[in-house]
Amino acid sequence: MDIYVPDYYENFRCIGGTCHDSCCIGWEIDIDKASLEKYMKFPGALGDELRANITRSEDGSDCFALGENDRCPFLNENNLCRLIIAGGEEMLCEICSLHPRFREWFGDRCEMGIGLCCEEAARIIIGYDKPFGLHKIGSEEGGEALSPAEKRLLEIRAELFKAINEAESYAGMTEALLRISAQAESELTGNSPARITFPRDSAYAEKAVSLITSLEPINAGWEHLCQKLSPINIIPENKALAGYKDLLSYYIFRYFMRSASDGEIFLKTALGVFSAEAVSLIMSISGQSLADSACLWSKETEYSLENLELIYDFLYELYYT
Ligand code: SF4
Structure with missing residues (x-):
């Protein structure tokens, strides 16, 4: 089994006593x-x-x-x-x-990364100034050869990374990611979402606020932040592209290949796009940096199966019904 990590992986060192929010x-x-x-x-x-x-x-x-x-x-x-x-x-x-490293296994491949839930890891991930890339750091016994579907998903994921790297606008990037993922789901499972564009209307804003405020509070300060949330700040405009490329690369890297086991290809990408919107919203109402906002969202969602399920249900309703 070959083990791969993102190119920024080795840059991580726990900052221990100077961390604002010790894990x-x-x-x-x-x-x-x-x-x-x-x-x-x-x-x-x-x-x-x-x-x-x-x-x-x-x-x-x-x-x-x-x-x-x-x-x-x-x-x-x-x-x-x-x-x-x-x-x-x-x-x-x-x-x-x-911690804050994570591992994902599929076939004879293991991928390790660092998670956004750690403020230092978030700074490394979001501040990375090169296109997202992976390198092999070793091998170990075990694992079956990749299935044809897993191989195809890896190719499609490479296309998603390419779309991120080549994007010239935030809207263009998210549109490309959703379109490629919908096509992939249709090709590999025969399913496809009823819509593939990210909604930007007031009905969506109301529902998104309702979802975010219904998440189980994991962090101190989350409820206080939710009190400031209103549908009018849910439709952010003109995002700076570089940090969001890093953020979407992280979500695609961490979640996309999980669709090899559940077939929910489009929803994995939709999770990344929705998370980018939620992080942008947190940033606008908290005044925190993109990395710190991503860290807060990660702690609220990535380590709570319950909250993650609520988001997937919301996205299913949004795109498939
Ligand atoms: S959150 Fe990250 S930097 Fe802070 S103590 Fe934990 S591992 Fe170290």
């Missing part, structure tokens, strides 16, 4: 089996502390019990991880050592 605050971290075994046997005072701070989450998985202000009990006053300080990165459980 070690507010998240219940599930501990994988191998790490749990290691923690249960770990000697000395740190071992005692580890065992005293492991609890069971509502879904029955083992996790660290969050402390005051929902902080990981091993996060020190400088927002640095005491486990790393004491024993290096190998002390981390799987989720902590991977």
Whole structure:
């Protein structure tokens, strides 16, 4: 199995104590089996502390019990991880050592990326000044050869990246992405959406505001932001192209190939286009940068299956009915 990463992947380094929004605050971290075994046997005072701070989450998985202000009990006053300080990165459980990286597998191919939910990763992704590209970083055992459909989807994804790179306007870029994806869905599944253009009318604006404000709040400040939201700021104009090329490349990279298993080719692209609109909206009402707005949207949607499902349902209704 070959492993590929975006060209900016190696630029990522956690900024630790200078991060405004440590990922070690507010998240219940599930501990994988191998790490749990290691923690249960770990000697000395740190071992005692580890065992005293492991609890069971509502879904029955083992996790660290969050402390005051929902902080990981091993996060020190400088927002640095005491486990790393004491024993290096190998002390981390799987989720902590991977975050904010993600992996997607299909056939004999594994793709890894960094997620927009991390403010430093978002700055790298959105500030990348070259066309999106991938390179191979290694191979490992396992995986079956790519199916003909997976190979074709990879070709279509390359077309989408090309359309992004060659776009001269935001509207032209999103139109091309939706058109290519609709054609691909028709070719590979026989289905096609009832419409392929992004709506820009007041009925759409009302529905989009209603959807965004109905998402389960994941971040502190999300509800406050939603209070400022109104249908009149939902139809943004004249977006600066460069940052949105990076943003749409990220969504196409992270989600498009998932359609190999569910056949929802067009909806994967529609998710990226809608996310770009939502990020633009957050930016306009919060005054934050594009990268910080993308980070906020990512935390609200990419790690909540419930919120992601609500968005897919909304997009299905928008484009297929
Ligand atoms: S959000 Fe990113 S930069 Fe901040 S602590 Fe987590 S991994 Fe590091």
